[in-house]
Amino acid sequence: MTWKKRIIGGLAGLVAAGFVFAGAVDHAQAETKKFKIYLSLSYSGNSWQSEAANIVKALAATPPYDQMVELKEVISGTEVSAQISAYESMIADGADGIISFPVSPTGLNRTIHKGCEKGVLFFMYDGTVTEPCAYNVSYITAGFGENTAQALVNMLGGKGNIFLSRGVPGNSVDKRHYDGAMAIFKKYPGIKVVDEYYGMWDDQTTQSETAKALAAHPDVDGIWAQAGEDGVIKALLATGNKKLIPVTGENSNGFRLAISNPELQARGLQGTSSGSPPATSGYAFKLMMELLTKKRTLDVHNIQYPLPWVPADKVNPCPGDKFENGCNAFPEGKVPDSFVTEVFEPNLLPELSLETALKGEPTPGATIQPLPATVEAAPNEPGINCQKCDPPANLYHLTKIEPTVQATN
Numbered sequence: 001m002t003w004k005k006r007i008i009g010g011l012a013g014l015v016a017a018g019f020v021f022a023g024a025v026d027h028a029q030a031e032t033k034k035f036k037i038y039l040s041l042s043y044s045g046n047s048w049q050s051e052a053a054n055i056v057k058a059l060a061a062t063p064p065y066d067q068m069v070e071l072k073e074v075i076s077g078t079e080v081s082a083q084i085s086a087y088e089s090m091i092a093d094g095a096d097g098i099i100s101f102p103v104s105p106t107g108l109n110r111t112i113h114k115g116c117e118k119g120v121l122f123f124m125y126d127g128t129v130t131e132p133c134a135y136n137v138s139y140i141t142a143g144f145g146e147n148t149a150q151a152l153v154n155m156l157g158g159k160g161n162i163f164l165s166r167g168v169p170g171n172s173v174d175k176r177h178y179d180g181a182m183a184i185f186k187k188y189p190g191i192k193v194v195d196e197y198y199g200m201w202d203d204q205t206t207q208s209e210t211a212k213a214l215a216a217h218p219d220v221d222g223i224w225a226q227a228g229e230d231g232v233i234k235a236l237l238a239t240g241n242k243k244l245i246p247v248t249g250e251n252s253n254g255f256r257l258a259i260s261n262p263e264l265q266a267r268g269l270q271g272t273s274s275g276s277p278p279a280t281s282g283y284a285f286k287l288m289m290e291l292l293t294k295k296r297t298l299d300v301h302n303i304q305y306p307l308p309w310v311p312a313d314k315v316n317p318c319p320g321d322k323f324e325n326g327c328n329a330f331p332e333g334k335v336p337d338s339f340v341t342e343v344f345e346p347n348l349l350p351e352l353s354l355e356t357a358l359k360g361e362p363t364p365g366a367t368i369q370p371l372p373a374t375v376e377a378a379p380n381e382p383g384i385n386c387q388k389c390d391p392p393a394n395l396y397h398l399t400k401i402e403p404t405v406q407a408t409n
Helices: 024-032 047-060 080-092 109-117 144-156 172-185 203-216 229-238 253-259 262-266 279-292 354-359
Strands: 035-041 069-075 097-100 121-125 135-138 160-166 191-198 222-225 247-249 271-273 302-304
Touching (some): 035 080, 047 279, 047 354, 080 109, 144 160, 144 172, 144 222, 160 203, 172 191, 191 203, 203 229, 222 229, 229 247, 247 253
Parallel strands (some): 135 302, 247 271
């Protein structure tokens, strides 16, 4: 995967291999210490969350981390108060680090700040928080919302009734995606949002909510979807209508196979696959471990993961178990339709295999490899990854697609 040129060096005093040795004695002590790490989930229950958690579990069981990490998983649900309580228990239990999918960008800040004062490292993946002491490792500022919205506008020629299939209310990921998408849709008066619902990033819930929307608005022309997009496809097919419509979504295997299916394309299905890589959890975990073992210093707290972008004509099923030679999906029957494809990143996570994502088991023979020396800094976005900060002047600018329809607003 290609990193942007604005990658910055967030590290001080790196040696060529990408490690910082803060002193031979400290390093040796860090290597022999057993670290207590908590994996804290808020929302759970979909394939994405399972794969992201499995990646962390597999890495924690891969040598040498298998001798260095005591990993405990806690699932607290979608209530902010429950995750606050979970964090407080972890801090009281002497956690060295908490790696977490946060339920809120701001509601957890006070507790995180207290934990930081006690020396606990907080690493958030995918979702973000605005507490400055926490580290956010996420793709959400890379522009999923605006780029997929423009892709849908292009497919519709700038006119049509659309649905918005959103994620989990209150989460920074849903907010950022929605804000980015609406920034594009508002430029096109011919685009009408006729229904908007929360699919909870779950295929079955999304299928059910999409079916309700289709019953109320059978004249819909396109659907912009967050995770759960395979449920959108299944809801469309379940209507029995021969005519299908364009859908943009994330990166479930079933969705990628559907938008590249010639028979479905002949019925009107178009699409682009983008969205959240579960691999962000593994990247965050390895960064945390390199800090704890004093192999790295890290001045940048908001770290951006690249945005996947796979139009229908670029879907390429893999013959094996890894993304290699440009392949980016698996043949039908290899994995469940809901399997989220973006679990592999050879430069950051060469230790992973399909089994790690499906079962949380380490890859036989794999050992933890050092991360690249540099990280890509995410831009400041108020309410997403910072509090009193100014957004970039080009917020919501397109990075993956050009408009083919002239905006009028």
